[in-house]
Amino acid sequence: MAQLNHNKTALCFILLSLISLLGGALFGCIAALQFVYPDFAQFLPFFKNRPLHVSLVIAWIFLSSIGGIYYYLPTYCKGLWQTFTMQKTHLILFIITGICILSCYCLGIFGGREYWEYPPVFSLFILVTWIIFAINFFLSVRNIKGPWPVYIWMWATGVVFFIITFSESNLWLLPAIRNDSIRDVTIQWKAYGSLIGSWNMLVYGTGIFLMERISGNPNLARSKSSFLLYILGLINLLFGWAHHIYVVPINPIIRTISYLVSMSEWILLFRIIYTWRENVSKAQQHIWLFSFRFILTSDVWVFLNIILALLISIPAINVYTHGTHITVAHAMGSTIGINTMILLASCFFIAKESAKSETVRDSGKQEFWGWVILNVSLLFFWLILILAGVKKGVLTAQGISFEEIMIAINPYMKIFAFTGIGIFAGLCLLLGPLLINLSKTLLIRHKDINN
């Protein structure tokens, strides 16, 4: 009974995450169209729409990775959840807080910072949900016997550092920090950079877990190389954040530390190139499995995005690309190409594993075309943002005015909006059947628990 309850809550998280993803993508399309046609959808102006888009996409990442952890830990990792009550409280509090925040955005009630634009009192509720999750997580994983696989380390790191960095991102509430512009922006982007690193830990941990399950090799996540890669990720999380603020007049030591740490990711790039043959043969072995296709796709996007990230982390290049759409390409390429692909792999994996076969159909043509449209649209979306960024960077360096730059990049923005709609369409094709399948499974679970 406890097992069914745990899984039911996990499925609720997953279901909510998919709804968030669709909502986030929809608001993203509206925002993209508003770039090209500023009068479009004026009932929801850009300054309301952007936080709706960003918050829902961030909610997708957290809800789906947390839902996955809630599902995988008892089912596969022999770490039974300590308490079901905490899980339920986590879910309910998250939903209530989320609804309040989204309502604030729709009503134009702000007060916070970029990415956390809501009135800062809601930060307390978000923090409480994560503390509940952390307590439940650590009380549960202590039951796991033997050496922890690397994904447990990564999930643990993600949970702990979310709490730390989220708290740090609210230090602006202290006037001494808020009114010191340089320190304020430094702390803001230190917290945000590490926060992104912490959610990446949750996502990449999920990816490694899935590869372990798909390959059937439990030593994949216990090797020395996997732990070293985790340490590389941890060091980047902790010290690599200042590449966001190279142009801010801070102590040059901070810039240098971040530059050196960011360049360590060349190790990752070389590793990807070195192991590509092995990865190709693995791909051929598992390509029949729909969730694996997302893992494979995410690997391709990791390769593309690492090259871009490495380039824009070089200060001499960053000085031209900072503040341009190349930054957006990096953010979107990583969020959609890497994180979303891994999390979709997880969602499809869970949907298939948790379902009773007679109620749920296997992924078919619709999902296949959804996957194709999503990735093709994303590729053009990413490329056009890079081109727009290059154009903006060059024109800015020439001293051209902002208004003239916006006119010059308008054709790029039109393609950007069109490909954004393609991404949304791809997601709809993919997620429609998945949502139906998960809903059916949840209903059956609910009946099983009540009978």
Add this chain to the structure above:
Amino acid sequence: MASNEQIDINAGFSKPLKIFIVTLTVVLFSGYTLWIDTGNIGSEKSHLAKGIAAEGKLLFQKYNCQACHQIYGLGGYMGPDLTNVYSAPGKGPVYMATLLKNGTYRMPNFNLDKHAISALISYLATVDSTGNSPLRNYKISWYGSIESQ
């Protein structure tokens, strides 16, 4: 997808070594964080926003200006970077007041009163005094870093 192989418990690093590496990293991070949050990290131009400028900072957040505008290139791209709008040739406080009072094609009219407009302008004047964005005078070092001048 069932697991076919046995777990090799000797495959990875020993638990004490793992704990040591992670702990060392976290200790270094804690020291770094303490320095960033409380130490001398900024340029000598980091003037504190006081009085009306501090109010302006809160208004900047209240109206979610950063959804569309950037400070030091960080923010949304619907509008221009505001880091140096206070001292930019052809712009300045009168220009800013006009736009804040009436809005533009892309920027809604927020119906701000005189005090709010003055506060926002004061805040942006403080930001302007801290540095330039985009960077104007800098040197590129041999290893790819930049040195502001």
